[in-house]
Structure formats: structure tokens, C-alpha cells
Amino acid sequence: MEAKDIHQLLVNRFHDRIKDFQENTFPNAVVVDGSSIVEVCGFLKNEPGMEFTSLISISGVDLKEQSKLMVAYHLGSMQHKHKIVLKVETDRNNPHVPTIEMLWRGANWYEREAYDLYGIIFDGNSDLRRILLPDDWEGYPMRKDYVYPKRYHTWNV
């Protein structure tokens, strides 16, 4: 199934909660309203004919010009071999996105990583701790406006 048709199906089903469709990316992307990401993912995962059974990855992206943070979900289907990207944009100063851990257990670590490096808070994640950096690290390094610290505890960075 083509990404265009998938987008059409999603619009028919979720109406205005599906924002727009990006054709110039590979795989094609659908921008989804943050509050309904769980429903959309659940629909894509379980709907016959879609069967996006595998969550390939979750990545945080900093859209500094629009003062937003974005989360990109790459979904793939082993059965039908189609792929799609779902994008959720959230406010840069108060980034909150619902977790999709109940759909894919593997999402836990990806979400922890996005939280660790971007500070995106995934509401409902069972274990939202830093994963790559020390627990007491300050700031979110992957943001574009991150200022490098001079020192960490007693040693120079």
C-alpha cells in the first residue's frame, strides 16, 4: 500500500487530527496531532491491510526555527513491506508526548533516549530516566542551543 493511500485512510478515520502529508521525504511522512498518536499507532498496528507490526525507531528532532521539538516514529510492516513515518510536533518549552510503550515494549528505550538528549517528556512511560548520560547531568545536549558545560562535578569536560 502506498503512503498516500495510508494517509487518506488516516484522514477518513481521524479527520482533523491528521495534519499534513509530506511527500518529499523517504519514507513519506504524516504529521499527527500529539494527543492522538497512541490511537493512530494502534490503528496502524492492528488494522488488517496495514499491519505495521514493527517499530523501527523513535527519534527526536529539534526544529529550532519553529521553536518546536519533533518526534519521528518510523513504522514498518514485515508482511506488506510498506513503511511510514509519523511525526508529532510539540512545544519547545514544555514538550509532552504520550508514550506508545503499551503498543511496542521496545519503545521504552527509544523514548528514554529522546528524553535524555532532547528533554521530551513521554507521559505514561514506565521508566523515564536518563539512559546514556549520568542521572545528574544538566541540560539536553542534542538541542541546537545547548551550551557546553565547563565542568562536571570535579573534572573538566
Add this chain to the structure above:
Amino acid sequence: MTQVDERFMYVNMGPQHPSTHGVLRLLLKTDGEIVEHATPHIGYLHRGLEKIAERVTFPQFTPFTDRLDYLASMNCNLAYALTVEKLLNIEIPRRAQIIRVIMAELNRISSHLIAFGSFSSDMGAFTPFLYGIREREFINDLFEMVCGNRLTYNYIRIGGVSKDIPDGFIEKTKEFLDYFPAKLKEYNEVLSYNAVFVKRLANVGVITTDQAIEYGITGPNLRASGIKWDLRREEPYLIYNELDFDVPVGKGEMGTIGDSWDRYMMRIYEMGQSARIVGQCLDMLPQGDFTAKVPKVLRVPQGEVYVRAENPRGELGFYLISDGSIKPYRLKIRAPSFANLSIFPLLAKGVMVADIVALIGSLDIILPEIDR
């Protein structure tokens, strides 16, 4: 600090598998010899490669990809090169494509040899480790002929490969292919069907098909769970669709489908298949250019792609966003071991401490690509 229960003992299980030397910390909550709960602590090798990617130009990031999975640098270079080429939309000469496949498959063999060797030494058999290193040395010599390095090759570049293969490389590779299948047979005789070895691994750490998909496990670990999914087959890149090779799938020969023995055996089978692929590629290697024309200052057009390739450990993907400048706007590395390790707490529940070693070894994780 959590409340300490006196019934349990907390054990920091240190570096066990050679590819986890000192950078993987497992916090085990043990009740006698049974592991109640295991928490992997990662990040001890975090170098911030994704942040570095935003500060260097596209070609300059290639050497950094060597440091992702340093036992399979060629495959990492390849995946990165494919990603940038997808955005550039350039045609790669056929000779370069075939050289790339040869290198990727040789590196797959050498990576699996390390996996095989270190896994056997985890299980207490030291000799096979030396065998694995011995055969890998041959491949290292080949790579040294090609690019001068023995570990981080940086040979596959954007647009092709860095230089043409030297004289004598093809003969030497053929020599290796003649010698290698007999060695694989020897591994099976020495280790794979050894009664003690099988007892240690059969029915230990079973990953069911549903669990494997839910946790996003890829590569030999996924195929061991009985799912025939290999990106070289499902989404062919380079010239893989012209090649004849099998995709081995776990059958539960010694126990259950998806147990540690299956995962170990997948790698042995795959080495044989990779050797077959290299042989075919050597026969069809044409004359021609080894690289496409790439400008000195590489401006990558605006856009975003996600390209994945089949690495020895699973699916390595690069999610690249370019804003039209000479540097990536965002480069997310989807590392196979990251997903492969995330299932570990689930597998480690209620097994013996000695089985933890078998689990880590059979998952064949590598830390630099987890921590990035």
C-alpha cells in the same frame, strides 16, 4: 537508592563478553543463584556521535561511522554512504557496488567470527576463540591490502570506495574462500554439537516471534526466532537481488525455536552464505570506475531519508535530515544492538547467573553502537 531487601543480593556484573569490555554494567538482583531482575546500565561509551554529526561535513562523518560497530566498520560505512547517496541521488558505478558487497560480506564473516569465538570463550571453551581469531586474521590481512587498516577501515565512502582493489587481492580472497568452508565444518565438529555446549544453551533465553517483533529485534537474533527477514532479501540494495544465497532461519534443532543455541547457529550458517556471496561477486567483478564523481565540497539537497542496511548484528538505519548545507541537520543512528539489548531485562528474569553470560553472548551486542 532504593530500599534494600535483605533477601536479595545486588551484584554488579561486569564486562563479560569481549565486545562489552568495561562499558556494560549489569545490575543483577539475585536470590541465591537465581536472577530476580536485571538492569543494564549503558552509556559508559557515549561519545555524542549524533551531536558530532551536526558539526562536521558529510564526508567527514565517515570515519566516525567506523567507530559505531567497530567489528563491522565496512557495513557501517556502507549504510551511511547509502543514506547520503539516497539524498544526493547519484548513480554508483557497478564495479564500486560489487566491491562494496565483497567488503561488506567479508566484514560480516569477520564479525561473526569474533561473535563465535568470544561466545565460546564465554561458555568456557577457549580454543575456538583462537580459531575464530586465526581466521579473522586472514580477513584483516585482506582489508589491510585494500585500505591499510585492520580495524576501522573507512574504505567505503560517499560515491563509491576510496581506492581500487590492489593487485593480488582477488587471488588472496579466493584462497580464503577455498580454505574457509573446511574451517566452518571444523567449528561444528569442535563446538556446535558438543553435548556440554548444547546443554548450556538449548532452551535458554528463548525469544518468541512476538517478543522479537515487539522489541524491534533484528538480524540473526530475529531470524533465530523463526522469522525469515533479511533486508538483503526484502529490500535489496546494491546488487543483492542478483545474488544467490539462502537466509537461514532458526528451527529449534536442539530445543526451542529462538533459544540461545539457535542464535549461535545462525551466525555459523550466515558465514557460509557470506562466503558464497563473496565467491559470486568475485566472478562477476567488471572493469570500470571505483567511485562516482562527487564534488569536493558536498552540498546535500534538502530533504530527509531513512535508509537501512543489514549489518552483522541487525538493521542499521540512518535517519538523516538535511537543510541543504554541507553539514547534516540531524542524523539519528538506529543501532541494532540498542534494540537487541532492550529485551535483556525480560530474558534475564528467573534464570541462573551463569545463563546471563550465555544470554549476553548469544545476543552478540556491541556497546559502541548502543552508546554512540
